[in-house]
Amino acid sequence: MKMRSLLLVLALSWSCSLLADDDHSHLMAGEKLGAVSFPTSCAAAVQKPFERGVALLHSFEYEPAENQFKEVATKDPQCAMAYWGQAMSLYHQLWSRPTKADLQHGNELLERARKLKPRTEREQQYVTALAAFFQNSELEFQQRADAYNAAMEKLYLQNPSDREAAIFYALSLLGSGPEDDPTLSHARKAVAILNQLFEQDPGHPGIAHYIIHACDNPQMASLGLAAARKYAGIAASSPHAVHMPSHIFARLGLWQDDIQSNQAALVLVNKMSGMHLHMMHHKMHSLDFLESAYLQIGDNQKAKAAWDELETVRKEDVEEEFQDYYYAMRAGFAARYTLERRQWREAMALQPPQGSAPFVEALTYWAHAVAAGHVHDVAAAQAAADKFDALMESTKKSPQRHEVNAMANNHDEVHAWLAFAQGHNEEAIRLLRRVADKQDKVGKGETETPAREMLADMLLEMNRPQEALAEYEVSLKTDPNRFNGLAGAAQAAEKSQQKDKAAGFYAQLIRNCQGSNSDRPELARAKTLVAAK
DSSP: OOHHHHHHHHHHHHHTOOOOSSSOOSOOTTOOOOOOOOOOSSOGGGHHHHHHHHHHHHTTOHHHHHHHHHHHHHHOTTOHHHHHHHHHTTOOTTTOOOOHHHHHHHHHHHHHHHHTOOSSHHHHHHHHHHHHHHSOTTSOHHHHHHHHHHHHHHHHHHOTTOHHHHHHHHHHHHTSSOTTOTTOHHHHHHHHHHHHHHHHOTTOHHHHHHHHHHTOSTTTGGGGHHHHHHHHHHTTTOHHHHHTHHHHHHHTTOHHHHHHHHHHHHHHHHHHTTTTOOOHHHHHHHHHHHHHHHHHTTOHHHHHHHHHHHHTOOGGGSOGGGHHHHHHHHHHHHHHHHHHTTOHHHHHTOOOOTTOOHHHHHHHHHHHHHHHHHTTOHHHHHHHHHHHHHHHHHHHTSTTGGGHHHHHHHHHHHHHHHHHHHTOHHHHHHHHHHHHHHHHHHOOOTTSOOHHHHHHHHHHHTTOHHHHHHHHHHHHHHSTTOHHHHHHHHHHHHHTTOHHHHHHHHHHHHHHTTTOOOOOHHHHHHHHHHHHO
């Protein structure tokens, strides 16, 4: 959908939404959340409001979903599924881990649902399945997620005509199983279920949404494009739904589509921010994708504008569960803006956000190490590596100790650039290749720098252009159309005397950056060489 058309849809949708109370949990005229059918034994008067709550769940609009289910419980106090819905609103399966208070509250809600004795066996199964996650808060998060997945599989198999059971089961697959599974077994299993449902019910928000999440990796990204093209239109009143297609667009290097998705999401966020709803996490997430996408088309000015807008977000306006995310965004925007632009000294001067957790502080020292490696500053690289390692140890002892797993790749990258600065080239290559091989299968964070691109950069600096070119070409398959990937591949091809290949990479770089206000010297060189050819 063209940007102007999408904005018009959003404007019409929200101009028709007359909000009469503070929690905004009632049905709204003109609202677009997608079509959901979830029959219950609750009073007929709350059936549509209940389904609205389920639709909100499917677009991860957890706060309004919880408000909606509370309203259902008020109107029909005997509706056990209203308490199931409130508990589901506390389980943010692909976002964050619930706090101990959330676990206790969720368990209390499900106990209340059980005491109401759900009127159908199917409803009892939904309550029992979710209780598998909430009822034993002493278990590790992953154990509880796996238990919920197993319970949802049972519910799914016993209720083959229940479409919602299949959809929630698919989501439970994505939220469970081993982390960084190179076979992507759970994602593939979920997509097999969801693709079949997508043909039957193309207007369902959860189906399109979860296909995108399942395919948010290099191996499967192209399989999620059809869902990405539809999801924003299905649930145009959800900021997350309007943003979500950009996960696939970013994986496929479709930067203009990525930019348009997040611009539209920000329009919607700004409209909803005045409606007593917490929108800052949506805003930060869309700005994250915007800064990255603008850097990929060489538009430093707009990338900086996205970073500047992030700096206007106040900590006190961010939900408690997203406080670490707030700090991570502040550290990440700064690191990305300096490193992607090859501003090594600027990157080495960055300071972590004051008050941030150790695993967030580590992002800044990761940037220091990458930059110091590029300028062969051994002392700075060593200091950055020492600081990163100390922060990693602190994280192991912190309430966020699970973040250590996410720090592992950055740890190897830090030590790779230290080894490179020290002249230990083969050790540097070994460490980066280990991360790159893993990312080829499971993917990197959507807006992160690919390790294989870094490996290619390193080989190019070692004056090994043919090896560098081979790595750039692999990287451009897993992470296509990246500015530095294309520019680096062109330079490596030039140094390898492969002029036609170099011209092809430069031409693609020019196409990607068409219409952008870019001061990148690599783009100027590309235009000069292509014009002279």
